Amino acid sequence: MDLSITAQERSYLANQDLDKFWYSRQQKKDPIARIGYALWCKSADDLKRAINTGDQAYWDRKGFAYWETMARTTVVNLSVGLQKAGFNGTFGEMREEIKKIGLAVANAHAEYVKNDIRNNYGRQPGLLSMAQIADYHHEAFAEFYMTPDIYGGTFLSRVPDEWEFKLYGDLYCHDCDSSEGYLREQVN
Template sequence: MTDLSISPQERALLAQKNLEKFWLSRLRKQDPIARIGYGLWCKSADDLKREIILGDAEYWAHKGFPYWEFMARSTVVNISVGLQKAGFKGTVAEMRMKVREVGLEVAWHHAMSVERDYKKKLGTEPGLLSKKQISKYHHIAFSLFGIPPDSYGGTWFGAVPDNWELELYGNLYCHDCDTSD
């Protein structure tokens, strides 16, 4: 069993707003959601490619760089569209900064959810979040920016219950999430 707890160093990285190093640390622990987090915030596509090539193929769902790069890019698009739906109007540079603010909020909520998972002994493995837990903290973080919940990649369709969507689409980004809440 891997120690998925949030380390003091990871808390410090969040306090420093260093999303790249925070998600790299989570990636090295094989936190499932870190695949997208690191893909979003690493300095270059080559950094992501290197982590995939050198990493455990099972952790990466035996999917290569093009797949995970697409997942990261589509996440940025979803957040940007969500911000626009929320009324954000800004330049490309302003949109990048706002997406980064959202990313920082999501990272904090991820850390809090992992800590809550440990404290409440939820699921089958401490610190391993379920798709439902991940969806919930994304919705909370997004709401702080007025971003609609359907901007989260696991719950695109407002008319379809989230549980169904997470079952249908959740394995696209989290084949190894906890199966229980």
């Protein structure tokens, strides 16, 4: 399957339409799109429908309750991260800031997919590894003065990321690519 970022997906990003961007990505079976779509879909019914009509292997045979919990946990982590970084807005302002983070993450995802294809990392062009996903989350979070441990894939700051990926990476990315050939410094 072609995992490259399409012109339509770039348009979704330009229009700040995270729902359509992540829906398009999950239709291609982009692993991280499961959580992206769970976070930004317009309704719980949309997420249920995507899971119930989708490839169950892609959804790791985990239903709506699992993926909704992953999304809710992500929102809590982002809220805590923003507060730790000094953000003291209202509930509405917090939601707007989280959307800005969501846009930064989605744009970074698109850039990493492009770089993955260009540099031929891993086994499948455009399929990212847990290390790549963690790196772009860390970069996006840094724009908001948030620490890397806010990203759920690397929340144990004293444990090497590679160990965390092995310990519980399958909770969110059972089908990520390998990190073969990937060197963080080649991304930018």
